[in-house]
Amino acid sequence: MPYHKDKQQSFQAAQQGTNEAFHLYENIDKSGADYGLQLKHLKEEVNEAYQQINNALENASETQRHRLEQYQRDLQKIVNDVNESSE
Structure with missing residues (x-):
């Protein structure tokens, strides 16, 4: 049973991480003063989701x-x- 639980937990973590990255992406304000900070946070979330x-x-x-x-x-x-919009 622990194996199945670990499998489900790791899947849910990946799912949640992806959802969080999309939430940040959808709410990023490209014209805002803190765009660079938002972009940095988005990149961190995307990298974490990939992991x-x-x-x-x-x-x-x-x-x-x-x-x-x-x-x-x-x-x-x-x-x-993000890469295309920053070129």
Whole structure:
């Protein structure tokens, strides 16, 4: 049972981390005075979410694996958008 619990907890952590990164991304104020600070926080959250996803992938079920891979693609879209807007 501990293995299943760990698997579920790691998946939920990855899910939560991804959701937090998206929340920050959706609420970033590109014209605000603290845009740089917001961007730094977003990058930290994205990196943390990637780490959580990689940890969860180590023992994920097949269904979880597909969802985690989608999270990775979603996070990559954020990274690409941020990189394009800062060029």
